[in-house]
Amino acid sequence: MERGLVVTRQLAEGSAIVAHALVEAGCRFFAGYPMTPFTEVLEHMAEALPPVGGLCVNAESELEAVGMVWGAAATGARAATGSTGQGLSLMQESIAEATMAGIGFVVLNMARGQGDYFQATRGGGHGDYRTPVLAPSGPADVTQLVAEAFDLADRWRNPVLVVGDYYLAHTWVDIEVSAGPTVPRPAPAWALDGTSGGSGRAKLVSPLGTAKQRDGVGYDLSEHYAACDRRRQEMTAGITPRSESSAVDDAEIVVVAYGTMSRLAAGAVAELRAAGHRVGLIRPITLWPFPAADVLRAADGARMVVVYENNAGQMIDDVRLALLGATPVVGINGFRTDSSAFGIAPDATVDALCSSVRSLLGGGR
Amino acid sequence: MTNRPDDLRVVPGEVPDDATLVADFTPTLVDVGAHHLCPGCGEPVAIRAVMDALALLDLADRCVAVFGIGCSTAFSNNLDVEVLQALHGRAPSVATGVARMRPELAVFTIQGDGDMANEGLQEVLHAAARGERIVCIMLNNGVFGETGGHLTVTTTVGQRTKNTLEGRDPAQHGHPMQIAELVAGLQGVAYVARGAVNDAGNVARTKRMIVDAFTVARQGLGFALVEVLTMCPTGWFVPTDEAPAYLADTIASTHRVGVLRSELP
Ligand SMILES: Cc1ncc(C[n+]2csc(CCOP(=O)(O)OP(=O)(O)O)c2C)c(N)n1
Ligand code: SF4
């Protein structure tokens, strides 16, 4: 059975759907600090968690929000936090070190536009670490991807990012939602519950490793760092990069776009196809690991690849790395945003993209 | 000082076959008795007091310790109670996450003064004001011992540190903060005390304070803080055997020992 057992049809706002997705995936602890458009999710979580026995804490800062989630996740609970770019910047120390402690949780970046692509995919924090990054296109697939984010966080004991934006938070959609939350999965064996104390083998969860002094290893961290490195390589190999593409087989121009921009691009591609232009679209679903092989395949035979993003040009680097010069790459980015500063780009429209692609095809009409 | 002949020294693992163990001095709930901290350091004494209090209250298998980053971190992988290591300054929020998900447990932090009062001051204040049912324990030696003896917010006036070589001068380096007093003034707080480990009497009083702090938190009365003044001969640049007196004369004259607040019935 697919996740999200369908029972009712509702008109709902994206931020409510994100909150619903978290609860349905078994999230029982959420902490956050308001910042638009993350605030909207926080408000919905404050409403959604208590009825299912969960907790939503209004943390006094993003530093404390991610700290609380570190603690809650260490007890084996599915826990999540989030913010908007700035708040994510504050959380980076904990996100980076949680990868070394083997503590998995979900972090939402309800960003303003797509300017946090580098922060998400390179990791804004310190050290040799990686965090999987999932990018829903909008309310329609966020439920599925939030559930997958928790599965990845559990499987790899690593923080996982889900990136959205103001459009996702505020788009109202007619959507089918499930009856109720799933039952949280039982706590894994490594999780803390206090009971191993006094046994001679009390549990330890630490970014400094879990070797105990009684094992005669002291504080030689090199072993732990090597183990973290192995786990990261295993995770990198173990996660299949994902994408979704349409009309790329015979395409002269292939557009690459993620998140909200992929929906605008899908509209433009449909319109251009209807007008007889050979244009296709590939949408990365996992931003890390990046679906490089899929992009290379989609671009095969194309004259040009267009990277369409709501920032000054960030994902374009990954597309160039994927293609390694095989196909020319052009960026459509750098949109002026409106006065709200929430990352709304009034000029990023289906029509505007259609005319840009038409002129790139050389056949402006 | 007694002169101990070399042949009476017990070398671990080289105990003769016919030897009988007369007494094991490894403290309760500590895995390995020998530690890697400096001779004369007060932190192992304070941690032992915490472990003794847990044993006394029979909480060993119902507790989680959350460690900060400092010299005492050397004990985070040497205890027979569950430990969650936090980042520098972050232990109170991490402990909050544990305590909220597992309200049946005794959740406590062990942090230095640099960790709790410099890097993470807002964390402890917010946890206190939220009335979290956790016990925060601050090992206050007035320096960043771990980095080599640098000024913290609790360093007393006149105290020499690596970056106040002529002694802390308020005109240049600001004034010391009294953390126990600061926390005691907040609503949500049920117990605040400041102990010390410079002599046997103070160790015994400190253990009692820790017992009371856990008791208050377990009864759901609110947040508890125990600040423990600990010797740091290395960071103070004083001889090991003079450190307890230095604590009493210098540190404790600014950070006064005693119970500041108690809602204990
Ligand atoms: C974010 C961050 N900044 C700085 C450090 C370096 N550092 C490690 S321990 C420490 C100070 C510890 O002082 P304190 O908490 O008083 O503990 P003590 O060593 O005195 O027991 C510092 C600054 C760190 N680990 N993390
Ligand atoms: S530097 Fe100070 S606090 Fe650190 S181990 Fe040595 S004496 Fe203890």
Ligand SMILES: [Mg+2]
């Ligand atoms: Mg200190």
